[in-house]
Amino acid sequence: xxxxxxxxxxxxxxxxxxxxxxxxxxxxxxxxxxxxxxxxxxxxxxxxxxxxxxxxxxxxxxxxxxxxxxxxxxxxxxxxxxxxxxxxxxxxxxxxxxxxxxxxxxxxxxxxxxxxxxxxxxxxxxxxxxxxxxxxxxxxxxxxxxxxxxxxxxxxxxxxxxxxxxxxxxxxxxxxxxxxxxxxxxxxxxxxxxxxxxxxxxxxxxxxxxxxxxxxxxxxxxxxxxxxxxxxxxxxxxxxxxxxxxxxxxxxxxxxxxxxxxxxxxxxxxxxxxxxxxxxxxxxxxxxxxxxxxxxxxxxxxxxxxxxxxxxxxxxxxxxxxxxxxxxxxxxxxxxxxxxxxxxxxxxxxxxxxxxxxxxxxxxxxxxxxx
Amino acid sequence: xxxxxxxxxxxxxxxxxxxxxxxxxxxxxxxxxxxxxxxxxxxxxxxxxxxxxxxxxxxxxxxxxxxxxxxxxxxxxxxxxxxxxxxxxxxxxxxxxxxxxxxxxxxxxxxxxxxxxxxxxxxxxxxxxxxxxxxxxxxxxxxxxxxxxxxxxxxxxxxxxxxxxxxxxxxxxxxxxxxxxxxxxxxxxxxxxxxxxxxxxxxxxxxxxxxxxxxxxxxxxxxxxxxxxxxxxxxxxxxxxxxxxxxxxxxxxxxxxxxxxxxxxxxxxxxxxxxxxxxxxxxxxxxxxxxxxxxxxxxxxxxxxxxxxxxxxxxxxxxxxxxxxxxxxxxxxxxxxx
Numbered sequence: 066x067x068x069x070x071x072x073x074x075x076x077x078x079x080x081x082x083x084x085x086x087x088x089x090x091x092x093x094x095x096x097x098x099x100x101x102x103x104x105x106x107x108x109x110x111x112x113x114x115x116x117x118x119x120x121x122x123x124x125x126x127x128x129x130x131x132x133x134x135x136x137x138x139x140x141x142x143x144x145x146x147x148x149x150x151x152x153x154x155x156x157x158x159x160x161x162x163x164x165x166x167x168x169x170x171x172x173x174x175x176x177x178x179x180x181x182x183x184x185x186x187x188x189x190x191x192x193x194x195x196x197x198x199x200x201x202x203x204x205x206x207x208x209x210x211x212x213x214x215x216x217x218x219x220x221x222x223x224x225x226x227x228x229x230x231x232x233x234x235x236x237x238x239x240x241x242x243x244x245x246x247x248x249x250x251x252x253x254x255x256x257x258x259x260x261x262x263x264x265x266x267x268x269x270x271x272x273x274x275x276x277x278x279x280x281x282x283x284x285x286x287x288x289x290x291x292x293x294x295x296x297x298x299x300x301x302x303x304x305x306x307x308x309x310x311x312x313x314x315x316x317x318x319x320x321x322x323x324x325x326x327x328x329x330x331x332x333x334x335x336x337x338x339x340x341x342x343x344x345x346x347x348x349x350x351x352x353x354x355x356x357x358x359x360x361x362x363x364x365x366x367x368x369x370x371x372x373x374x375x376x377x378x379x380x381x382x383x384x385x386x387x388x389x390x391x392x393x394x395x396x397x398x399x400x401x402x403x404x405x406x407x408x409x410x411x412x413x414x415x416x417x418x419x420x421x422x423x424x425x426x427x428x429x430x431x432x433x434x435x436x
Numbered sequence: 437x438x439x440x441x442x443x444x445x446x447x448x449x450x451x452x453x454x455x456x457x458x459x460x461x462x463x464x465x466x467x468x469x470x471x472x473x474x475x476x477x478x479x480x481x482x483x484x485x486x487x488x489x490x491x492x493x494x495x496x497x498x499x500x501x502x503x504x505x506x507x508x509x510x511x512x513x514x515x516x517x518x519x520x521x522x523x524x525x526x527x528x529x530x531x532x533x534x535x536x537x538x539x540x541x542x543x544x545x546x547x548x549x550x551x552x553x554x555x556x557x558x559x560x561x562x563x564x565x566x567x568x569x570x571x572x573x574x575x576x577x578x579x580x581x582x583x584x585x586x587x588x589x590x591x592x593x594x595x596x597x598x599x600x601x602x603x604x605x606x607x608x609x610x611x612x613x614x615x616x617x618x619x620x621x622x623x624x625x626x627x628x629x630x631x632x633x634x635x636x637x638x639x640x641x642x643x644x645x646x647x648x649x650x651x652x653x654x655x656x657x658x659x660x661x662x663x664x665x666x667x668x669x670x671x672x673x674x675x676x677x678x679x680x681x682x683x684x685x686x687x688x689x690x691x692x693x694x695x696x697x698x699x700x701x702x703x704x705x706x707x708x709x710x711x712x713x714x715x716x717x718x719x720x721x722x723x724x725x726x727x728x729x730x731x732x733x734x735x736x737x738x739x740x741x742x743x744x745x746x747x748x749x750x751x752x753x754x755x756x757x758x759x760x761x762x763x764x765x766x767x768x769x770x771x772x773x774x
Binding site: 096097101102103104105107108109110111112114123127130131133134135141142144205206207208256383408409410411 | 443445447448449450482483485486487488489491497498499501521524527528529530531533534537538540541544
């Protein structure tokens, strides 16, 4: 009975005294641990295999509940409410449509031409539905999140801006990235309180262009190194095109060093992009009088990427759960909420049941939601 | 009683509370201004995952939550609330179970990669029309012409002769592939021949010059026809897709390994590629036997080729081809060259 305080997790629920509306920082906390998640992951993997994939819907719910539930803010955890059956139904529909399409394309190849516009018009719908499902199935302090994004908005952000990007030869790409983030974040609600997304285009242009510049530089240097090392001999020895790995293995020690340098360069650039993207995106969120601060750094993120990769390679994948937990922990623990003191001052909005079809389509076709 | 927090279902503000699972089958929440009492059958208790907050949801959306998972489990046991998902947590909480699952997953994954993926790829390839092969290969010769090959320096008469021989070889195959022989000066590539999935077989001048008889060239061409007829490029592609899908399913969402995932098929690529070479060898030799051409022709030219590419005879895990010593009987002098 004296364990009453165990729930507080060290943070106080009560807001500071109302008379002093001082700002207060609430850091995100992640309590998951690799060993525990490893057991959940491997058991669910086996169950998924035994049930020929059916159980994957239950596995997904357990995985998301584990990660949401171990994410704490001000001593309260997040919660994922997705129902396995809704997810399974969504998956079956998506897989059915996909194979139906493949079969139809067999019989009538021209059908592909009809499907192209369907995909263009369907994709924004899928994005909208997945966002809706994802947010409605998430809660914090027993208040659900919600999503008010429209189909037209998704069409504009994902297709309209894509076309603008293509027409301008990619110059507007950063604006497109921002538009997609904005579609998601600006349309989210916590209870009845809408999110506001404050980051402007400048930030996105800056880190996208720096990333592109660094990549181009790395690519040029790498290409010169590769051509310097290689004689294309031995490579075209069969009708089957050689892989990059085969090309490099033919180069011996030089190739190995080249892979190493290229990997480090690649990871630095990836870490720079990821850190900038998360900081600009989540860091631009304001909910009422609370604002999210995100301060991911490139060097630690890169360290996590490199060590995760090495861990996964040298354990043939077994390190994966630890890798996932480490990455999640770093991202969350470098984010905090700058609040006027009371994170509990929100009220509920209407929640409705939402089908998981959109979200499953998003998962299955690997649509890049940018967040 | 188990202590925790209570939300009224309308606001995000929590109050300290305790929950009691009464012997009379009623769930009571204490410590609130207005006490709550609901029959056990009407509350929804969330499944346990790791040690995340356990939620008891009341009709109307109010929630009692607690981190005291063990106490909750004991209370549910006392009241005989049983669920299949409780078993999942029981499994997830035990290291021996996890290690057992690991062994089982490893065995199944190995078997699937070893036999399942190639079988699925073969099956899919059978379903797909030969137009697919053409689509895969289209454009590769143009690229090769630009970056590696030069125009053949063989005389027109010789080229014509070789093409006629190839046409004769492929005349009766009738498998939907558009067989055609292209001759090129190999330059850096040297003496070689390869097949594009569409049915185009490319042979270099250097190989023609290296051969002692045209039967040797026929032996090489029969091997290349084996690649086309066996639809190796398409099957390779499908197998790679299968391996990627598995890798993605297992390790999908860690950013740092998305690069690795694209390399996973490459690791198995070489193994599959060697299997395809053996298959093409077998096809080629069978074809030679059927057409009364000595199989030794293939050995002879293969051994001479590996003499020209010293070192390529050693097999390693990245090799696209099996060791020459496995594929052909070479003379001792040729073996030393490897």
